[in-house]
Amino acid sequence: MNTQTIRIIEWxxxxxxxxxxxxxxxxxxxxxxxxxYKNRDNKSPFIIWLAIFSLYFMSINYTANSLTSLLxxxxxxxPLTIEQIKTENAQAxxxxxxGRYPKAPEYNNEDxxxxxxxxxxxxxxxxxxxxxxPILLAGGSPYGESNSEASIMxxxxxxxxxxxxxxxxERSKNTYENALYSSQLLKKENIKRVLMVTHSRDIIRAxxxxxxxxxxxxxxxxxxxxQKPTSNSIKSFTPNPYALSRNAVALHELxxxxxxxxxxxxx
Numbered sequence: 001m002n003t004q005t006i007r008i009i010e011w012x013x014x015x016x017x018x019x020x021x022x023x024x025x026x027x028x029x030x031x032x033x034x035x036x037y038k039n040r041d042n043k044s045p046f047i048i049w050l051a052i053f054s055l056y057f058m059s060i061n062y063t064a065n066s067l068t069s070l071l072x073x074x075x076x077x078x079p080l081t082i083e084q085i086k087t088e089n090a091q092a093x094x095x096x097x098x099g100r101y102p103k104a105p106e107y108n109n110e111d112x113x114x115x116x117x118x119x120x121x122x123x124x125x126x127x128x129x130x131x132x133x134p135i136l137l138a139g140g141s142p143y144g145e146s147n148s149e150a151s152i153m154x155x156x157x158x159x160x161x162x163x164x165x166x167x168x169x170e171r172s173k174n175t176y177e178n179a180l181y182s183s184q185l186l187k188k189e190n191i192k193r194v195l196m197v198t199h200s201r202d203i204i205r206a207x208x209x210x211x212x213x214x215x216x217x218x219x220x221x222x223x224x225x226x227q228k229p230t231s232n233s234i235k236s237f238t239p240n241p242y243a244l245s246r247n248a249v250a251l252h253e254l255x256x257x258x259x260x261x262x263x264x265x266x267x
Contacts, residue, residue: 003142003173014251015058015244022051058247059239065227067250071201072227077220080195085131088193088219092166092186093131095124095197096178096206097139097149111147113156116199116224121153123223124197125161133195134166136186138178141170175202175256176209176264183215195221201250205257208266 012021026044057063098117103109113121128135135157139149148170157163169185172178175198186194193216198206200222210218226246260266 010252010255014248014255015055019051019055022047022054026051056239058251059241059244060237061240061243061246062232062236064243064246064250065236067247067254068201068227071204071250071253072222072225073204074200074225074227077200077203077207077222079223079225080127080219080221082130084219085127085195088195090131090133090193090195090219091191092136092189093124093127093133093195093197093221094136094138094178094182094186094218095120095153096175096202097137097153097172098199100145100149100152102145111145111152113152117149117153118156119224120197120199121156121161123221125157125163127195127197127221128163131195135163136167136169136182136194137165138169138172138182140172140177142173175206176212176260176266179206179209179213183210183213187215191216193217193219195219197221197223199223200225200227201253205253205260205266208257209260209264212264212266 012018026047029044029047098120099114100111100117101114102111104112124135127133137150137153137157139153141148148168150168150170154165154168157165167185167189169178169182171181196206196210196218198220201224203220203222207218207220210216257266
């Protein structure tokens, strides 16, 4: 199963795709049942309410904050301090790719980094300036693009942040392959300890992937902390599109953790 097929399945199983599927089931049931709601065995009302409640709970900040708290553990993986960086004795920085902004019109219709990828590159540049450590960029072409995510990051880091890049890992299509191919590449350079830059919400899965590969000793370098205090105010329970997006991202990551455990044995 290729990356694109997996992504389409994921979209249909996460909100709002799952809500649309539930409503399509209702339409199909009603069209094939002349008695409609009068039929005692008709499950349409239940499915309609299920669709409404699923959409509601996936559209409020209370749910988004609760799900994000399962992924981001600043008590375990806090932002790195200068003191901690010095004691880790890392030999390199790995920045994991996050995706691309394809054919950006303001950049001569060339692919560049998306918002999340730019945030990772920025933080990686900061770590490089503070430590002087060489950088490895990890990210291939998961959808068969002509240029890799790593090469796009390299262009941004060198041309816009004036930060040199030593290695590119361009074979990977997902985070587990990021870990596998990056570890193999750095092993040849006799590098054993690294700082790994990724979103705070991705740390558990990414760190698990590197631990499963078992070649490098990895210190997480999380960025973009999205966790907010869970509030009981009316605002936390009011549906809004921003919360729907946050919930979709959190569910995507939780599903990814389950999939990595199933496919790769990542804990």
